[in-house]
Each structure stands twice: as C-alpha cells, then as structure tokens.
Amino acid sequence: MANERQKRPMLKMALAGSFISSIGAQTAFAQGVPGFPLPTIHTQQAYAPDADFTSRWTRADAMQIKAHSNPSVAAGQNSLPGQLVMPDIPEDFPLINPDVWVWDTWTLIDKHANQFSYNGWEVIFSLTADPNAGYSFDERHVHARIGFFYRRAGIPADKRPANGGWIYGGHIIPEGAQEQVFAGTTYTITAEWSGSMRLLDPNGNQVSLFYTDMAFNRNAAGQDITPAQAVITQSLGQIHADFNHVWFTGFTTHTPLLRPDGVLYQNGAQNPFYNFRDPFTFEDPNHPGVNYMVFEGNTAGQLGVPNCTDADLGYRPGDPNAETLQQVLDSGAYYQKATIGLAVAEDASLSKWTFLPPLISANCVNDQTERPQVYIRKDKYYIFTISHRSTYAPGVDGPDGVYGFVGNGIRSDFQPMNYGSGLVMGNPTDLNTPAGTAFAPNPLQNPRAFQSYSHYVMPGGLVESFIDRVEDRRGGTLSPTVRLRIRSDMSMVDLRYGNGGLGGYGDIPANRADINIAGFIQDLITQNMQVSQGTTGSVTSFVNAAQ
Numbered sequence: 001m002a003n004e005r006q007k008r009p010m011l012k013m014a015l016a017g018s019f020i021s022s023i024g025a026q027t028a029f030a031q032g033v034p035g036f037p038l039p040t041i042h043t044q045q046a047y048a049p050d051a052d053f054t055s056r057w058t059r060a061d062a063m064q065i066k067a068h069s070n071p072s073v074a075a076g077q078n079s080l081p082g083q084l085v086m087p088d089i090p091e092d093f094p095l096i097n098p099d100v101w102v103w104d105t106w107t108l109i110d111k112h113a114n115q116f117s118y119n120g121w122e123v124i125f126s127l128t129a130d131p132n133a134g135y136s137f138d139e140r141h142v143h144a145r146i147g148f149f150y151r152r153a154g155i156p157a158d159k160r161p162a163n164g165g166w167i168y169g170g171h172i173i174p175e176g177a178q179e180q181v182f183a184g185t186t187y188t189i190t191a192e193w194s195g196s197m198r199l200l201d202p203n204g205n206q207v208s209l210f211y212t213d214m215a216f217n218r219n220a221a222g223q224d225i226t227p228a229q230a231v232i233t234q235s236l237g238q239i240h241a242d243f244n245h246v247w248f249t250g251f252t253t254h255t256p257l258l259r260p261d262g263v264l265y266q267n268g269a270q271n272p273f274y275n276f277r278d279p280f281t282f283e284d285p286n287h288p289g290v291n292y293m294v295f296e297g298n299t300a301g302q303l304g305v306p307n308c309t310d311a312d313l314g315y316r317p318g319d320p321n322a323e324t325l326q327q328v329l330d331s332g333a334y335y336q337k338a339t340i341g342l343a344v345a346e347d348a349s350l351s352k353w354t355f356l357p358p359l360i361s362a363n364c365v366n367d368q369t370e371r372p373q374v375y376i377r378k379d380k381y382y383i384f385t386i387s388h389r390s391t392y393a394p395g396v397d398g399p400d401g402v403y404g405f406v407g408n409g410i411r412s413d414f415q416p417m418n419y420g421s422g423l424v425m426g427n428p429t430d431l432n433t434p435a436g437t438a439f440a441p442n443p444l445q446n447p448r449a450f451q452s453y454s455h456y457v458m459p460g461g462l463v464e465s466f467i468d469r470v471e472d473r474r475g476g477t478l479s480p481t482v483r484l485r486i487r488s489d490m491s492m493v494d495l496r497y498g499n500g501g502l503g504g505y506g507d508i509p510a511n512r513a514d515i516n517i518a519g520f521i522q523d524l525i526t527q528n529m530q531v532s533q534g535t536t537g538s539v540t541s542f543v544n545a546a547q
C-alpha cells in the first residue's frame with residue numbers, strides 16, 4: 001500500500017487535473033523527464049510560531065523545474081510549461097515616464113497587504129534612477145532613489161493611457177536627508193533599495209517606509225571600491241492629497257532596524273557580497289498584534305565553507321538518480337546560500353525588531369531569494385520571492401522570475417509550489433541553452449529570458465513587475481500586469497486575463513480606499529497657505545485664501 005509520502009505526488013496530479021479543467025483550455029503540465037529525481041516530500045509541521053524550524057528549498061525540489069520543462073524545443077524558444085511562463089511582452093512597450101528609470105515597485109499597503117488608494121488617488125513606490133545622468137541602465141542600482149507615482153483611483157485599465165497614466169511625484173526621501181547613524185557611526189546613504197510602504201492607520205495619513213539603505217564606499221573619483229553595507233531601515237512620513245495631486249512630508253530621519261548578525265544571517269565579514277535587503281512587514285492574522293518582517297538574506301557562515309548537508313539535497317532515501325553530497329560539494333554549489341529571513345517587531349511603532357531563524361533556506365540551490373512577501377489566502381501562507389537564473393548553484397537551473405512556497409502558518413514546512421519545484425512564473429526561457437546574465441545574455445537564449453523582473457503578487461493574484469530587456473530594447477518601466485490563479489500548492493498564469501494573459505502596463509489597482517476627510521481638508525488649507533505664502537509670504541493671505 002502506498003504510504004503518505006508516495007501518495008502525495010498522485011494527489012498533486014489529481015489536484016492539478018481538476019484545477020486545469022476548472023479554468024479552461026490551457027496547456028497541461030508537462031510530464032516529468034525520466035532520469036530526474038523526485039523531491040523528498042516534506043511532512044507538514046504543526047503551526048508553531050516560536051519554533052526555530054527552517055524549511056528547505058532543496059536541490060531535489062529545484063530539479064523539478066528542469067524535469068517539468070520541455071527538453072526538445074528549438075534553441076532559443078521557451079522550454080518552460082506554458083502555465084508557468086509570463087506571456088511575451090511586445091518590443092514596442094510604452095514607457096511610464098521617459099525621464100525616470102523605474103524598477104522594483106510596491107504599493108501602499110496596510111498590515112494585511114491590502115492595497116489602499118488615498119483620498120481618491122492610487123499611489124505606488126518604485127526604485128528610480130535618472131536615464132540622463134551619464135550611467136548605464138545596468139549601473140543604475142548604485143544610484144537608486146525611492147520615487148512615487150500617483151493616478152486617480154477607480155478608472156478601468158482600458159480607459160487609461162497605454163502607459164497606465166501614472167504621474168511622477170518625485171523622491172520620497174528629501175534631498176539632504178541622506179544621513180544615517182548606526183551603532184554610533186554617521187554615514188551617508190548612497191542608494192535606497194527595496195522596499196515596502198505601510199499605511200499605519202487606514203483612517204489616517206501616517207506611513208512607514210521600510211527600505212534598505214545602502215552605503216557604497218567610494219573613492220575620490222566616485223568609483224565604488226568596496227561592496228555596500230546594507231541596513232534595513234524605517235523612515236516615517238505622511239501622505240497628503242488635494243484635488244490636483246499627491247505629496248509626502250517627513251522621511252527626514254532614518255531608524256536603523258537590522259544589520260545581519262553573522263549568527264543567523266550572513267554579514268559582510270563572512271562574505272563581502274552578502275545579500276541582506278528588501279523588508280516586507282505584515283501582522284499575522286492568526287496572532288493579532290504580532291508583526292513580522294520577511295527579507296532577503298543568506299545563511300550565516302564564512303563564504304566558501306563547504307557545509308551543505310544531505311538535508312539541503314533533499315533526495316528520498318534510495319533515489320537512484322540522487323547526487324551524492326560529495327558531488328554537490330565538488331561542484332562548488334556551497335557558494336549559493338539564500339534564505340528568506342524573518343524578524344519580529346518588539347514594539348507597536350515597528351521601530352525595534354529581533355531576528356528569528358530563517359523561514360526557508362536554499363543552501364546549495366540558489367544565492368538570492370529577493371523581495372520576499374507573505375500572501376495569505378484561505379488559511380494558507382504563501383511566500384513569494386524573485387530569483388535569477390544566474391544565481392542558481394551549479395547543477396540546478398531555473399528562469400528569472402517569481403517562485404512560491406506554501407505553508408500553514410508562519411512556521412511551516414513550506415512546500416515549493418507546482419510539483420514541488422517552487423517555480424510560479426518565469427520569463428520565457430530555454431533551459432536547454434546555457435544561461436547568460438542580464439548584462440550579457442547568451443545570444444542563443446530566448447530573447448525574452450530577461451524581459452521582466454521583480455514581480456510582486458497583489459490581491460486577487462495580480463502580479464506587477466518591471467521590464468528589463470525585451471529583444472535588444474532595455475526597459476526601466478512597468479510591465480503589463482498578469483494574473484495568477486492560485487489553488488493550494490498549484491498556480492498558473494491566467495491566459496484569459498487581458499490580451500492573451502497580458503493586462504495593462506502598470507495596472508496596479510487599489511482594492512481598498514482610505515478616505516481621510518479631515519486630512520484632505522487640512523491638505524486643501526495647507527495648499528492654499530503654500531500658494532499664498534509663495535505670493536506674499538504672509539499668514540494673513542493664508543487666512544484669506546482659506547476662507
């Protein structure tokens with residue numbers, strides 16, 4: 001009789017079948033390729049938020065990506081199964097704004113990741129850089145500033161301009177407010193990396209920016225001479241809106257929250273190229289008042305120490321196709337050690353945080369699990385994260401795109417979604433052709449293998465991202481929004497959404513409205529004051545203007 005572990009794949013197949021037939025005629029999942037190992041089937045842990053259990057995205061799991069892709073497509077085509085691939089973005093995509101490069105983008109959210117409009121305006125936040133400043137698109141990261149865009153809420157995508165109709169509002173952190181003090185040392189924030197913005201009270205205008213402050217050390221010529229120091233940071237501000245526009249105040253002080261400790265999360269002394277960034281906070285609906293943060297990290301320990309284990313490989317006992325631990329270590333895979341980090345807030349103002357052990361590790365699998373987010377649906381806790389083909393360890397492979405893991409609570413044995421592989425939606429990629437990088441893609445690779453990145457899953461399964469490279473055209477603008485259908489541990493790209501699966505460019509709708517009438521009236525008065533002061537500089541004219 002089949003035991004529980006053996007039954008799981010059959011159950012998954014059955015679920016997949018009913019899921020696929022329930023949403024229409026989309027391509028069925030490709031069958032596994034003979035010779036590729038089945039993953040170890042995880043046993044679900046009981047929900048235990050205080051436990052120190054770290055789930056693993058194993059090599060056996062990640063092997064399923066290739067096992068479920070097509071080994072015989074023509075070179076340069078897409079070998080991923082259709083339901084896990086983002087449709088082709090046309091090369092003639094519109095720009096959100098020709099004067100600003102835009103990449104990682106997030107929305108105004110409350111503690112449960114609902115997306116709020118503010119007094120009739122939708123608002124988004126993006127990493128931005130100046131395309132006219134003399135550096136290349138790939139050099140933009142060290143110049144990143146958090147900017148914001150806004151547009152009127154409630155207008156259907158097909159009634160908006162092709163580029164989404166977003167109005168650029170400028171930088172969030174004002175000029176001259178780039179000083180940060182950490183552990184008694186004052187330094188200058190040289191780049192602002194991702195990234196989330198939380199509306200603290202859905203009836204007010206206080207907002208908390210959680211972001212990664214990056215301090216790149218530069219020589220006199222302005223060249224970077226050492227890797228950056230990353231500090232996960234909070235900065236508080238206020239959102240304002242009148243009839244004509246949206247603006248922000250505050251963000252002049254920065255509260256350092258977390259720097260990697262070298263015990264749970266790798267630090268700069270252990271690896272100068274450590275990954276530590278991209279905070280996303282949420283309140284656990286099963287534990288009201290308890291706030292967590294997920295972030296991108298690496299497993300602590302000195303770079304280059306070959307200490308992955310059989311548990312990181314994850315093969316079933318007796319698997320005839322399993323790699324040996326020695327083979328994996330000999331390949332150098334131990335240089336890749338991503339984690340999804342976790343911290344818990346110690347105070348209601350979210351200004352003090354304590355590290356907890358990682359939620360998921362990807363030791364000997366991948367070095368970067370970026371922009372993690374927690375997405376709760378029907379009592380399931382999903383962790384979505386983005387990763388690159390270029391950051392996979394030797395011997396495992398997958399596309400640039402979004403990956404997902406599902407559990408029953410914050411501490412779970414998170415299951416990689418979609419046949420245990422973890423892949424949720426990749427760029428069209430030929431996994432039979434060796435990878436290039438975003439800087440120098442393999443010319444035989446699918447020309448859209450780097451079309452989009454930095455996917456963020458929004459309420460209703462909508463996914464926004466930015467365009468990186470389509471054919472030979474670079475992006476720096478918002479991608480068409482796509483929609484995922486998510487059922488249990490399966491997902492698929494909904495090809496009935498928009499035009500063949502592609503919705504509007506930068507279609508990032510709010511699903512909640514913050515109507516702050518008192519704040520709105522105050523903002524109207526304040527605007528009058530500013531206008532009047534600009535003209536006469538007197539408070540009398542403000543009183544007159546407000547009457």
Ligand SMILES: OC[C@H]1O[C@@](CO)(OC[C@@]2(O[C@H]3O[C@H](CO)[C@@H](O)[C@H](O)[C@H]3O)O[C@H](CO)[C@@H](O)[C@@H]2O)[C@@H](O)[C@@H]1O
Pocket residue numbers: 103104127138141144193194195212277278296368370371388437438439453454468
């Ligand atoms: O700009 C930094 C923020 O961007 C994130 C996620 O998008 O990190 C991306 C990362 O760069 C890679 O992604 C690029 C696509 O945008 C790609 O062109 C490049 O080849 C990749 O290196 O940025 C750092 C620095 O380059 C790299 O380690 C990341 O993978 C996010 O995590 C950052 O907050």
